[in-house]
Amino acid sequence: MAEPTDKPTRKVFQRLDLCVGYPYTVGEYAKRWAWEWVRRLCVRTSPNRAYGWRRFWLTRFGARMGQSSAIRPSTRVLHPWLLEIGDLSILSSGVTVYNLGRVTIGRHTVVSQDVYLCAGTHDHTRPELPLKREPITIGHGVWICAGAFIGPGVTVGDNSVVGARAVVTKDVPPGVVVGGNPARVIKQREMDGVPRV
Numbered sequence: 001m002a003e004p005t006d007k008p009t010r011k012v013f014q015r016l017d018l019c020v021g022y023p024y025t026v027g028e029y030a031k032r033w034a035w036e037w038v039r040r041l042c043v044r045t046s047p048n049r050a051y052g053w054r055r056f057w058l059t060r061f062g063a064r065m066g067q068s069s070a071i072r073p074s075t076r077v078l079h080p081w082l083l084e085i086g087d088l089s090i091l092s093s094g095v096t097v098y099n100l101g102r103v104t105i106g107r108h109t110v111v112s113q114d115v116y117l118c119a120g121t122h123d124h125t126r127p128e129l130p131l132k133r134e135p136i137t138i139g140h141g142v143w144i145c146a147g148a149f150i151g152p153g154v155t156v157g158d159n160s161v162v163g164a165r166a167v168v169t170k171d172v173p174p175g176v177v178v179g180g181n182p183a184r185v186i187k188q189r190e191m192d193g194v195p196r197v
Contacts, residue, residue: 013127014124014127015127015128016129018127018128019128020130020131023131028079032078032079035061035080038057038060038061039057039076039077042057043057043058043073044073044074045073046073047073048072048073051068051069051070051071054070054071054073055069055070055071058071058077058080058083059080061080061081062080062081062082063077063080063081063083063084063085064083064085065085066085066087066088067087067088068088069085069086069087069088069089070089070090070091071085071090071091071095072090072091072092072093072094072095073093074093074094075091075092075093075094075095075096075097076095076096076097077097077099078097078098078100079100082100082101082102082103083097083102083103083105084102084103084105085105086105086106086108086109086140087107087108088107088108089105089107089108089109089110089111090109090110091105091111091115092110092111092112092113092115093113094114095111095112095113095114095115095116095117096115096116096117097117097119098116098118098120099117099119099120099136100119100120100131100133101119101120101132101133101134101135101136101152102119102135102136103117103119103135103136103138104136104137104138105138105142106139106140106141106142106158107140107141108140108141109138109139109141109142109144110142110143110144111138111144112143112144112145112146112164113146113147114146114147115144115145115146115147115148115150116149116150117136117138117150118136118149118150118152119133119134119135119136120132120133120152121134121151121152134153135152136150136151136152136153136155137154137155137156138150138155138156139156139157139158139159139160139174140158140159141158141159142156142157142158142159142160142161142162143160143161143162144156144162145161145162145163145164145166146164146165147164147165148162148164148165148166148167148168149166149167149168150168151167151168151169154168154169154170154171154172155171155172156168156171157171157172157173157174157175157176158174158175159174159175159189159191160172160173160174160176160178160189161176161177161178162178162179162183163177163179163180163186165181166178166179166181166183167181167182167183168182169182169183170182170183172185173185175188175189175191176188176189177189
């Protein structure tokens with residue numbers, strides 16, 4: 001058996017000892033703590049169709065919820081005060097809204113089960129990995145299919161479809177179907193014979 005050779009080690013660029021331990025204000029930590037208890041006790045345990053009850057609690061914490069918008073009990077919203085959902089839109093079971101930055105969702109939009117909306121990351125070009133709170137904008141009449149990932153800073157155009165398990169890291173134009181990892185345009189979305197809302 002050959003003896004292991006001493007390979008030159010590279011200097012580590014990333015410095016976790018330089019990371020900011022508490023990147024939020026005291027007020028934000030207090031709101032997050034209060035919301036987490038309300039989410040566990042009042043939202044998570046609510047009946048499946050108690051949409052108004054969940055809208056009530058989200059709006060108490062600063063969310064902007066459209067008429068008849070809905071979230072399921074198992075939907076997890078990190079910062080309600082950075083969430084806006086348009087009329088008749090729904091966040092399905094198991095959706096995570098990791099909204100370090102603002103997340104805006106238009107009217108008549110479906111975010112299917114187990115989708116992950118990630119409006120936060122770290123700047124990997126700097127050794128201290130500073131927090132980046134980049135917004136996500138999802139348009140009107142969009143369908144984000146099951147298990148998709150929408151990354152920080154992404155805009156999904158009106159009337160588009162994001163396929164199941166797609167990984168979206170760049171903007172999606174309006175009226176298309178995208179899928180894959182990384183997501184790419186597959187085709188135009190066919191919308192014949194559908195009344196405009």
